[in-house]
Amino acid sequence: xxxxxxxxxxxGIGGALAARLRHNDRVIALGSADADLTSVRQTAALAAGLxxxxxxxxxSAGRFSRRRVETPEGLEQTFAIYVVSRYLLAERLRxxxxxxxxxxxxxxxxxxxxxxxxxxxxxxxxxxxxxMFRATMQGARANDLLAVAFAxxxxxxxxxxxxPLLVNSGMHRHLDQPLRALSGxxxxxxxxxxxxxxxxxxxxxxxxxxxxxxxxxxARPVSLDRPEFDPDAAARLDAMVAGYCGxxxxxxxxxxx
Ligand SMILES: NC(=O)c1ccc[n+]([C@@H]2O[C@H](COP(=O)([O-])OP(=O)(O)OC[C@H]3O[C@@H](n4cnc5c(N)ncnc54)[C@H](OP(=O)(O)O)[C@@H]3O)[C@@H](O)[C@H]2O)c1
Numbered sequence: 001x002x003x004x005x006x007x008x009x010x011x012g013i014g015g016a017l018a019a020r021l022r023h024n025d026r027v028i029a030l031g032s033a034d035a036d037l038t039s040v041r042q043t044a045a046l047a048a049g050l051x052x053x054x055x056x057x058x059x060s061a062g063r064f065s066r067r068r069v070e071t072p073e074g075l076e077q078t079f080a081i082y083v084v085s086r087y088l089l090a091e092r093l094r095x096x097x098x099x100x101x102x103x104x105x106x107x108x109x110x111x112x113x114x115x116x117x118x119x120x121x122x123x124x125x126x127x128x129x130x131x132m133f134r135a136t137m138q139g140a141r142a143n144d145l146l147a148v149a150f151a152x153x154x155x156x157x158x159x160x161x162x163x164p165l166l167v168n169s170g171m172h173r174h175l176d177q178p179l180r181a182l183s184g185x186x187x188x189x190x191x192x193x194x195x196x197x198x199x200x201x202x203x204x205x206x207x208x209x210x211x212x213x214x215x216x217x218x219a220r221p222v223s224l225d226r227p228e229f230d231p232d233a234a235a236r237l238d239a240m241v242a243g244y245c246g247x248x249x250x251x252x253x254x255x256x257x
Contacts, residue, residue, distance in 0.1 A: 001026055002100075003054050004205070007037060007089055008061030012169035013108060016194035017058060017201050030061070037061050037085040038071045040245055047092035055100040056205050057093050059086045059107040062139075063174055068130035075244065076125040078132075082109075082139035087146050087241045094150075094157065103157045104208040106201060107147060110140030111163040111215040112228030117141045119237060142237060144215070144228045149238035151213035152231065158208040161215040161222075162201065166191040192218075 002025045008014040009029025018029040028050065030037075035046040062082050069077040075084060090105055097103035110117070117137025120126060126135055144161060151159050168191035172183035200218070208214075215222035215229075 002056060003028070003051055004056040004058065005050060005054055005089075005093065006030065006058040006060060007085070008108075009058065012060070012171055013164060013167055013194050013197050013201070014058060014060035016198035017060070020195075020198045020202055021205075025055075038075070038077050038080040040073055040075075040080070040084060040088065043085045043088050044092065044245070047089055050093060050096065052096050053099040054093055054096040055103060057089060057097060057105045058201070058205075059089065059105065059109075059143075061085065062108075062171075064132050064136055064171075065174070066132050066176055066179070068126060068135075070125075074125075076127070076130070076135060078135035078139055079125060079142075082136070083142040083146070084241055084244050086143060087238075088245050090146070090150055090159075091245075094155065097157045098155065102208070104205060105150070105157055105159045106204060106208075107143055107159070107161050108164060108201075109143035109161060110137065111161045111217055111222050112141075112144045112224075112226045113163075113215075113217055113222040114140070119145070119233065121236075124240070141228060142241075145230070145234040145237045146241065147213055147215075148224075148229050148231055148234035152234070155212065158211070159213045160204055160208055161213070162204065163215075163217045163222075164192065164197045164200075165218055167194060167197050168192065169194050169197075 004025050005028045006014045006018050007030045009018040010031030018027045021027050035042040037043050071080050117140050147159050147161050168187040172180050
């Protein structure tokens with residue numbers, strides 16, 4: 001029986017995947033009641049309590065905000081949950097994943113192939129010019145790069161970036177009106193269902209591609225030769241995000257480089 005950890009597994013796409021996998025796998029579905037993943041300290045503590053052998057890690061937690069919200073640790077909220085928590089979970093759980101026979105990380109994000117979005121190197125916390133779109137798209141580009149950095153280190157873990165495109169998951173419920181109603185209507189008409197999306201994700205977990213890193217927009221593979229996957233930018237961002245995670249947690253150093 002596989003052990004599958006799903007960050008963001010309490011609702012939406014992650015919730016549908018958890019419900020589907022529970023028949024055959026041991027599923028650990030994590031939501032905000034388990035830990036606030038915008039907090040580096042709580043994310044690190046959560047990771048420390050997870051099993052020491054994990055077959056699959058699904059990174060699906062996210063929440064987007066029209067207004068800039070700063071966490072008590074001084075990070076912009078979108079960056080904290082979409083970038084830092086995913087980096088921290090992947091790195092902290094790497095040893096547990098390496099103990100599994102066919103380990104995989106599945107990261108639900110907006111993979112490369114979309115022109116929009118860049119890393120704001122001079123202001124990654126968007127303290128000067130915040131918008132939900134800038135924060136979300138920066139997060140998408142950051143996940144592409146952090147996956148490149150993860151896969152650059154020797155590992156048995158297969159890292160899969162997956163953009164589900166529009167899904168009728170209910171994610172719009174956190175938005176203000178009228179955007180909530182408009183987004184909800186668009187997702188209902190044009191979005192894939194969470195069950196269809198979960199079926200595709202389950203297939204990827206069962207049969208991850210052989211390459212250390214792959215990226216998909218729904219069924220379509222995305223070329224890793226694109227500028228969004230630049231190895232130099234990946235190394236730079238990896239060092240930057242490690243810096244945000246560098247510090248003592250409950251008496252221990254949780255990032256060891
Ligand atoms: N839906 C789409 O159209 C779409 C398109 C492209 C990419 N994506 C990607 O898919 C991911 C999942 O989207 P979704 O539509 O399934 O979202 P969703 O329905 O809003 O679910 C979000 C999940 O994240 C968890 N979460 C949110 N804030 C958290 C926090 N501070 N700490 C811990 N957990 C937290 C939620 O847990 P609680 O319920 O317990 O708070 C929930 O399980 C997103 O992150 C996004 O990157 C989605």
